[in-house]
Amino acid sequence: MQVGFLNFYGSFLDVAQQRAALVANNIANADTPGFRAQDIPFDAAMSAELSPSPDPDAIAAAAPEYRADDTVALDGNDVSPDNERLEAAQNGERMIGAATFLHQSTADLVTALRPNPSGI
Amino acid sequence: MGDIYSIVGSAMEAQNTRMGVIASNLANADSVTPPGGTPYRAHEVVFQATPLDSSDDDADSGEIATDGTDAGGSSDMPAFGVKIAGTVLSNAAPTQNYDPTNPYADANGYVTGSNVSQVGQMVDLIDASNSYAADVAVLQQAGRVDQQMLSSFEVS
Numbered sequence: 001m002q003v004g005f006l007n008f009y010g011s012f013l014d015v016a017q018q019r020a021a022l023v024a025n026n027i028a029n030a031d032t033p034g035f036r037a038q039d040i041p042f043d044a045a046m047s048a049e050l051s052p053s054p055d056p057d058a059i060a061a062a063a064p065e066y067r068a069d070d071t072v073a074l075d076g077n078d079v080s081p082d083n084e085r086l087e088a089a090q091n092g093e094r095m096i097g098a099a100t101f102l103h104q105s106t107a108d109l110v111t112a113l114r115p116n117p118s119g120i
Numbered sequence: 121m122g123d124i125y126s127i128v129g130s131a132m133e134a135q136n137t138r139m140g141v142i143a144s145n146l147a148n149a150d151s152v153t154p155p156g157g158t159p160y161r162a163h164e165v166v167f168q169a170t171p172l173d174s175s176d177d178d179a180d181s182g183e184i185a186t187d188g189t190d191a192g193g194s195s196d197m198p199a200f201g202v203k204i205a206g207t208v209l210s211n212a213a214p215t216q217n218y219d220p221t222n223p224y225a226d227a228n229g230y231v232t233g234s235n236v237s238q239v240g241q242m243v244d245l246i247d248a249s250n251s252y253a254a255d256v257a258v259l260q261q262a263g264r265v266d267q268q269m270l271s272s273f274e275v276s
Contacts, residue, residue: 013269020265021123024258025169025200028131030251031138032167032202081254092261096268103272 009102011049015042016095022064023088026079034076037067037084124262128255130201135252137204138165142245149236155226159214160234162241168205210235 022038029035045062048055070078141163148160212235220229 024124024127028202099268099272
């Protein structure tokens with residue numbers, strides 16, 4: 001038996017964790033000359049995680065890519081610390097939200113597995 | 121989230137070193153040199169993005185690699201971080217102050233100081249401090265998310 005919500009939240013948290021690491025890396029390299037900010041496309045990464053069989057095309061589409069919309073500084077660095085902190089906060093809230101939903105779903109599952117207290 | 125702690129740790133260490141270098145520059149801003157000596161030149165650190173598992177020694181890199189594959193599941197993403205590639209010396213001209221009574225004054229009465237720009241160093245210090253604060257914010261948030269994860273596994 002495969003519990004569907006565990007699969008879904010697992011995939012979501014996996015993608016969110018990869019994003020969190022990339023955003024942390026962007027912030028860490030905010031003063032590195034020539035560094036370009038990276039992020040993963042969420043849709044592609046999520047569908048690659050959710051596909052039952054590993055699909056090389058989907059995995060390739062989910063690879064980290066450079067952010068294209070930021071101003072490049074004189075030293076070749078295009079990290080915007082404000083944007084990255086915003087992304088980090090957003091991503092963290094999403095992870096906490098997913099964990100909260102996962103908590104509730106797990107509690108519901110456990111409730112369903114318990115013997116009926118009224119004995120019917 | 122084992123990843124994030126290594127990344128943020130490397131970033132905090134790098135920014136800390138940068139602040140140390142700035143402190144050294146500011147401390148030497150008023151250093152003077154006798155005629156013929158080499159004046160103090162401001163140091164500037166240069167950061168470099170680097171995968172953590174190639175910069176550490178073999179025992180540590182093995183640990184990080186297994187940790188990454190374990191935590192990431194199907195992810196093939198390497199763990200990144202930042203390191204200090206080295207320091208460069210500023211090429212600005214050293215200051216020349218007219219002070220004939222100073223024992224370090226040259227034949228024309230000028231004393232050679234350092235080439236540290238105090239205002240520039242203060243701006244750099246604020247930048248380093250802001251980056252450090254951003255790293256701390258990421259660290260705190262990673263901890264908060266981890267705590268929430270742990271509490272989501274305790275089933276009442």
